[in-house]
Amino acid sequence: MNGAQSLIRTLVDADVEVCFANPGTSEMHFVAALDTVPEMRGVLALFEGVVTGAADGYARIAGKPAATLLHLGPGLGNGLANLHNARRANTPIVNVVGDHATYHKQYDAPLESDIESIASSLEGWVRRSEHTKDVGADAAAAVAAAQDAPGRVATLILPADASWGEGGETCAPIPPRVPQAVDATTVKDVAAVFGTGEPVALLIGGDACREEGLRAASRIAAATGAKAFVETFPSRLERGEGLPTIERLGYLAEQVTYQLDGIKHIVIAGTKAPVSFFAYPGKPSDLVPEGAQVHTLASVGQDVTRALNEVADLVAADTEPELQQASRPAVPSGPLTPQNWVDVIGATLPDNAIIADEANTSGLMLPAATAGAPRHDVLTLTGGAIGYGMPVATGAAVAAPERPVLNLQSDGSALYTISALWTQARENLNVTTVLLNNRAYAILRLELQRVGAQGGPKANELLDLSRPDMDFVKIAEGMGVPATRATTAEELAEQLQRAFAEPGPHLIDAVVPPLL
Amino acid sequence: MNGAQSLIRTLVDADVEVCFANPGTSEMHFVAALDTVPEMRGVLALFEGVVTGAADGYARIAGKPAATLLHLGPGLGNGLANLHNARRANTPIVNVVGDHATYHKQYDAPLESDIESIASSLEGWVRRSEHTKDVGADAAAAVAAAQDAPGRVATLILPADASWGEGGETCAPIPPRVPQAVDATTVKDVAAVFGTGEPVALLIGGDACREEGLRAASRIAAATGAKAFVETFPSRLERGEGLPTIERLGYLAEQVTYQLDGIKHIVIAGTKAPVSFFAYPGKPSDLVPEGAQVHTLASVGQDVTRALNEVADLVAADTEPELQQASRPAVPSGPLTPQNWVDVIGATLPDNAIIADEANTSGLMLPAATAGAPRHDVLTLTGGAIGYGMPVATGAAVAAPERPVLNLQSDGSALYTISALWTQARENLNVTTVLLNNRAYAILRLELQRVGAQGGPKANELLDLSRPDMDFVKIAEGMGVPATRATTAEELAEQLQRAFAEPGPHLIDAVVPPLL
CATH class of the missing domain: 3.40.50.970 (Thiamin diphosphate (ThDP)-binding fold, Pyr/PP domains)
Structure with a gap:
């Protein structure tokens, strides 16, 4: 050997x-x-x-x-x-x-x-x-x-x-270190925070974004009036019908400031205290509201789900989690807009889907539109390095060949790893890519303003993807993935339903104008 | 500021x-x-x-x-x-x-x-x-x-x-360190090596691959009978009509062993002594023939061209360099083969072209076919990290907008950086890409044998690019670059001439069977 x-x-x-x-x-x-x-x-x-x-x-x-x-x-x-x-x-x-x-x-x-x-x-x-x-x-x-x-x-x-070289020797598996349990004192101390009568935010992350952790967080929130949030970019978030819907902390510091307004205690469970994604001149990096106290229930790597259950048993013994009712938007009509395409997703999402979400600015209104859709997993861009959506969708489909995988993919991020389409075709993976084609690095247009930079024509040129326009139908077909183009909500809905019904990968080039 | x-x-x-x-x-x-x-x-x-x-x-x-x-x-x-x-x-x-x-x-x-x-x-x-x-x-x-x-x-x-931040201060340019001159003793000692009567190889690299260094090397070889070689992967090699044609050292260790057979002295000028690109079981890494002595005329970073001229003045004072006569292959006919496509390049290469060469196995016979073509530069894959050809062609065209750039691009290497096509379209760069579409990582098929590994169906599957076939015409068009497909030598010649005649980028998907 x-x-x-x-x-x-x-x-x-x-x-x-x-x-x-x-x-x-x-x-x-x-x-x-x-x-x-x-x-x-x-x-x-x-x-x-x-x-x-x-x-x-x-x-x-x-x-x-x-x-x-x-x-x-x-x-x-x-x-x-x-x-x-x-x-x-x-x-x-x-x-x-x-x-x-x-x-x-x-x-x-x-x-x-x-x-x-x-x-x-x-x-x-x-x-x-x-x-x-x-x-x-x-x-x-x-x-x-x-x-x-x-x-x-x-x-x-x-x-x-x-x-x-010859002389290789196999080795038996070594059991990995399991998550460390949170000690009882911490559980008790954190439980007490929910009883102070002051406004509390509960911020969960890591494994707590799966069903059991979400249920515990929902019970705590329902019983105590705390506001529960999921970390901005969870690795894997379970959501949809029959699960608690817990709002994600926003990407923009301004959103987080709004979400945490008036909060006096932030309980951190399986994640870290909120910080700004980037620095902006004259704005704080630390997004914990002034005067608020941070309490860590479980650090990253500790058994956060168990700790949340223990807190819930102390502060919400008789409270059930609030579960999302089934609710889908109607299929909208007319030309695609940043507002209506998410409703098409909400209206058509199949059972047990996995969403690999790299919609970026185009996806701002996605969570609301899909909250009541059938149960699904959302995978997000945890590290901010774009070009993640297509590969992650590919790997997810290898892991769960029986589940429909939906890759919501902005155009600017697509070109980093576009050849993932070829692997999807080769392995006949059930990945449907909705390519959100707004012909711009739209997020950078926003960020140029947010950092207070005065861009002129040369700057704008570096954020523009429309010269030349990319034809993602041709690119996908060139890599062996059947592709269509949707310019209206009806077309997108019809093409999505067809793609989900047919085995193997598909790409829909969805012509959605930029939000900004 | x-x-x-x-x-x-x-x-x-x-x-x-x-x-x-x-x-x-x-x-x-x-x-x-x-x-x-x-x-x-x-x-x-x-x-x-x-x-x-x-x-x-x-x-x-x-x-x-x-x-x-x-x-x-x-x-x-x-x-x-x-x-x-x-x-x-x-x-x-x-x-x-x-x-x-x-x-x-x-x-x-x-x-x-x-x-x-x-x-x-x-x-x-x-x-x-x-x-x-x-x-x-x-x-x-x-x-x-x-x-x-x-x-x-x-x-x-x-x-x-x-x-x-405000308060930026511009700074005047700082003169960089120029190449260090080689001392007179080294020049004299190395010149003496060419007079020993024993077989000598002169291996040049770096700046010596430009006209002046090539002329000096050619004079030394012509006067002394030494065999001159260019390093395997020069950064920029000038060649064609009116310049000395100096053979490149081979990529395969077996080629180098053949090229250096019987050599007793290797004079190194602006590069390093030859080593195997990869290690192979039971084969040497050091490609200096046993018993041969290595003499360094100029290390990387020294003024190699001047040193070569000084040696030439000592050993070849009255000798002119041997200059390449104009000579082009005829345009061959019939289906493209690994043998005939290079003749199409030799037959059609325009004046003053820049070749960004990532043809890999498909390009084995390229140097002979283009030796007597009009003067041109060849840029090569110096570090072995594939995905270099399309970007390097792009940058070369930005540097020399008036010169035709020819990117000879193997398919396996193309997908790493395929979006270079979009930048070529955006900047309207005169880059013609010949996409050598053999539907395989052909070099790895060769290497699998050379390392002595016994691959079965699963191994071969990992070296195969034909499932699905890629359609580079569609991929290029999707990125805004006009594209055609050539399956015969005549088609390739005609499409190349058209591409060179028309401003802006073009891609030709050349269906060339694998060499192996």
């Missing part, structure tokens, strides 16, 4: 059964070893940002890590933006980066690169597996490190000779 | 007059400042790998740096692969990476990232410009560092508040 075979066998034994890959020469023994371990599925992507984003989307839905396969420093670099998003989502990923053979590094061949420096920027787990006999044990350690609560990117650097 | 204005003004004063940009919120004051410095041209790209590759191609042709504008760690990550290639090309680039405001970093907002670690992997120059009043001086230092011989990537990290 060579090192690569021991690596893949160890991964499979630890229940890592998908590898998103964009390999090169130094990874050829890993690629060849896939044929010796039939349980491992290899999924090819044409760009590493698709590989890493797909691994993120996969794990958010599967609840366990996928592996990646990347080619030296440049491959890791290309994958870095979506690994950044995964880091912010606390997504477990086993990131395998091939490198030159150990004895070859001294020659400074063209692809020689400082993989450790690049990987270290992810603040996760990094190990170089220098010896064939250690590769299995290092792989098992990587899987555990990826899954140690709350989850992280574990990067295993695999020199080519460690991969091709 | 704010910091951003002082930065751009300082860049322009130092003759940096193009900025390839993919900005975000933290760069909005830089974007706005473009309107106050009319001499700076902003060129928008939809992905950072296009930004950095374009900056590389620009500098290789313009002989001076462009600036980039990137958005925090994820933006730098996306640009890293082509910065790696630029590093290997010793290309001067002024890499501007926006960051959060200094006071905002403590809040660990979603885009907070370890920019320094990522930038340090490039082994260039990195500085964070913390104070508005220092931004101009730091920019001048960055331009100088980028241009200090032999050239490098200089990364200036620009916090948003340093950018928007």
Whole structure:
């Protein structure tokens, strides 16, 4: 057994059964070893940002890590933006980066690169597996490190000779560290905050955005009058009919200030205290209202759901959560607008869908329009590195082939990782992409104003995507994905229903004017 | 004057007059400042790998740096692969990476990232410009560092508040370090090597691949019987009618072993001793033949052209260089093959063209077919990070709008940075892309065999691009670039001539079967 075979066998034994890959020469023994371990599925992507984003989307839905396969420093670099998003989502990923053979590094061949420096920027787990006999044990350690609560990117650097050498040994799975329980005193102290009579906001994140945490938060809010919020960019938010609808904290500092107006206590559960996404001249970065106290119930990585349940049992023993009734908007009519397209989504969303949301400015009114739709998951842009939607949708569809995946994708963000469409076609994934084509970096038009910069024609030119207009129908078809164009609400509804009904990927180029 | 204005003004004063940009919120004051410095041209790209590759191609042709504008760690990550290639090309680039405001970093907002670690992997120059009043001086230092011989990537990290703050001061250009002259003793000692009567190889690289260095190398070879070679992946190689034709060292170790067979002395001029691109089990990494001596005439960063001229004056005082006669293949006929498409290029290449060569396996026979074509420059994949061709062609066309740019682009490498086509359309650049569509990662099929890995069906699946086939005509048209498909040599020739005759970008999807 060579090192690569021991690596893949160890991964499979630890229940890592998908590898998103964009390999090169130094990874050829890993690629060849896939044929010796039939349980491992290899999924090819044409760009590493698709590989890493797909691994993120996969794990958010599967609840366990996928592996990646990347080619030296440049491959890791290309994958870095979506690994950044995964880091912010606390997504477990086993990131395998091939490198030159150990004895070859001294020659400074063209692809020689400082993989450790690049990987270290992810603040996760990094190990170089220098010896064939250690590769299995290092792989098992990587899987555990990826899954140690709350989850992280574990990067295993695999020199080519460690991969091709004989003498590989598989290693049994290492149990990851489970989330640490919150101590009883903290639970009691935080419960008391809800009894002060002063206005309280409860801000939940991480695993608390799943059904059990939402129910506990809803009970607390209903019983105590606290305002409950979900963190701005949850990794995975369960919502829709039969679940509590809890408002997300806004992206814009102005929104958050409005949402938290008058609050005297903020209870943090599974996330961090609210801060501004960017700095703006003369505006605060810290969004905790002046004079408000922050109380941490559960830090990121602690067992937030259990802690919320314990608080709920103290302050809301007899209170049921407030559950969302079924309610869909009617299909609107006429030309698509930033206001009406979200109603089309609300009207047509199928049961048990997964939404990979990179609608950005176009999606401002999406939450209201879909609150009463059938139960669904929403995956969001946790790290702010655009180009996440298409890959994450791809990985989510690999994780849940039976579920419809809806990728709401703004045009400006689409081009970073557009080749995800090809992987969707290749794997016949049930992903429907609604490409929100407003022909602008609309969010930057807004941000240019918000930072107080005085832009002229040259500045505006750098935020404009209309010269030339992109034809996403042709681009999608060029990558093997059937595509149509919708300019009216009726067309969008009809095309969505057709796309959901037919297996495999589809793209709808939805011509929606910019909000601004 | 704010910091951003002082930065751009300082860049322009130092003759940096193009900025390839993919900005975000933290760069909005830089974007706005473009309107106050009319001499700076902003060129928008939809992905950072296009930004950095374009900056590389620009500098290789313009002989001076462009600036980039990137958005925090994820933006730098996306640009890293082509910065790696630029590093290997010793290309001067002024890499501007926006960051959060200094006071905002403590809040660990979603885009907070370890920019320094990522930038340090490039082994260039990195500085964070913390104070508005220092931004101009730091920019001048960055331009100088980028241009200090032999050239490098200089990364200036620009916090948003340093950018928007008032009190910016421009800084006069700082003269960069020119290449160090080779001392007379070394010149004399190396000249003596050519007189030993033993077989000598002269391996030139860097600036020696331009006309003057090629002429000196040709004289030395003609007078002494030494075999002259150009390094495997030169940054910019001048060739064609009227210039010496000097063979490039091969990519495959087996080729190099053949080329250097029997050599007893290798004289290195402006490059490094030959090493294998990758390690292969049981094969040497060091490609210097056993028993051969290596003599360094000029290291990378020394004045290699002058040193070659001095050696030539000692050993070849009365010898003229051997200059290539005009000679073009006839346009072949029939279906395209890996053998005949290069003849179409040789037959149709216009005067004074720039070839951005990422043909990979498809281009094996290109050098012979174009040796006697009109004089042209060839830009090559210096660092092995694929996805370089389209961006480098884009930047080269910005640098030399009057010259025809021909991008020979393999399909497997195209999808990394495909949105370069959109920038070509937007800027109406004279780039003709020949997309060599062999529907495979053909080089990896070869490498799978060469590393001795036994691949089965799953491995072959990961090297196959034919499921689904990509339609590059549609993809290009979707990005605003007119496109046609060629399946015969006649069609390719006719479409090439049409593309060269018409201003603006074109793409030809050339259906060429794989070599293997």
